[in-house]
Amino acid sequence: MNLVRGNRHGHASEWNNAMKDELENMDQQQFSDLNANLANFHQQLVSLEQKHSQKFNSNLSQIISLILESSKVSLHRSIDKEKIAASNDKVSALQVDKKNLRAELNSTVKLSKSTNSIDSRPRRTRSDPDKLSASQQNTE
Structure with a gap:
């Protein structure tokens, strides 16, 4: 077919006629x-x-199967993150308890030392007041 539409401004009807003729x-x-x-x-x-x-x-x-699998993995990951957060909270609480117990222990040790320093004279045995007890003999 040797059909040419002509330039851009050509008429559509001319082209249609040429096509019919062809x-x-x-x-x-x-x-x-x-x-x-x-x-x-x-x-x-x-x-x-x-x-x-x-x-x-x-x-x-x-694609749908992969999306479902991804959703499951995401759910498990979220659950794991919640478990980790709960464990971290427990660790923090235990660290606070440890700090409080250590402070209480230090306070008790200081109180015990101050009580011992008030009564620092050696104890004598009951049977012989001039003799020291066995534990006191080792310290003097």
């Missing part, structure tokens, strides 16, 4: 061949569309 000049065999090619291309297009549709549906199924 079609009228074609012989019946060319028209049948073109029609067969068109039917063949249409069938190929339908086949490709079916293949792509099947592949798309398969991919969509895989």
Whole structure:
């Protein structure tokens, strides 16, 4: 076909007329061949569309499966983070308890030392007041 649309400002009706003339000049065999090619291309297009549709549906199924799996992993991760946070809270509470117990122990030790320093004279035995007890003999 030697059809030229002309410049951009050409008339559509001129092109349509030229197309009609060209079609009228074609012989019946060319028209049948073109029609067969068109039917063949249409069938190929339908086949490709079916293949792509099947592949798309398969991919969509895989995507949905991966999204569900990702959601499960995310949920488990959130639960693990909550467990870690609870454990960290327990550790913090235990550290505070440890600090308080250490302070209480230090206070008790200081109080005990001050009580011992008030009564620092050696104890004597009951049977012989001039003799020191066994533990006092070792310290003096």
